[in-house]
Amino acid sequence: MNTAQAIDEINRLLDDPSEETVNTSMRLPACLRDAAALAVDHLDVAASTTALTTTALRRTLETAVMEAALRAHYRKHPGVRPSLAEVALALAAQQGSPLAGKTRAVQKAANEVSARYPHADAFDVLLWAEARQLTVA
Incomplete structure (x- = not known):
């Protein structure tokens, strides 16, 4: 089978x-x-x-x-297959996250987090992006 x-x-x-x-x-x-x-x-x-x-x-x-x-x-x-950033953007939209629609910020976070953590998932990307926003604010 x-x-x-x-x-x-x-x-x-x-x-x-x-x-x-x-x-x-x-x-x-x-x-x-x-x-x-x-x-x-x-x-x-x-x-x-x-x-x-x-x-x-x-x-x-x-x-x-x-x-x-x-x-x-x-x-x-x-x-x-969607990219990690695309999955993270979809997750942000599903969760009503303020990151929904912020393609550049999520893409940057996806690139950074996946470079450090090859097995990162969409939740990791959103957390990383949120942390980056807090350090900029």
């Missing part, structure tokens, strides 16, 4: 409307189990620890599928 087939099969399984369940034995660290129980009982994050675990697993699988599909798309079409 190749990656595309695995993505399709995972999506099919996640979209399956069946209510059938299976009993599984899953080893969890006790501290994680206890934290989940407290979150269910006191923070109302889910109806049960099973529901919390199921939701977390589903979200992780959905994220993994989206990331795998995106990586495959970028391998096939490398020219469409």
Whole structure:
């Protein structure tokens, strides 16, 4: 099974409307189990620890599928991958940041932060740009 087939099969399984369940034995660290129980009982994050675990697993699988599909798309079409600055600008717009639309400042921050930290992400760029603005002000 190749990656595309695995993505399709995972999506099919996640979209399956069946209510059938299976009993599984899953080893969890006790501290994680206890934290989940407290979150269910006191923070109302889910109806049960099973529901919390199921939701977390589903979200992780959905994220993994989206990331795998995106990586495959970028391998096939490398020219469409957005730059770090473009991603940071989009993030700024989504978050309502004052940096939204400040292309030059974000581009400069992206260049500077990626030169120092090759694995920097859009959050790093925005933080760097905000810090630069504070030092200028």
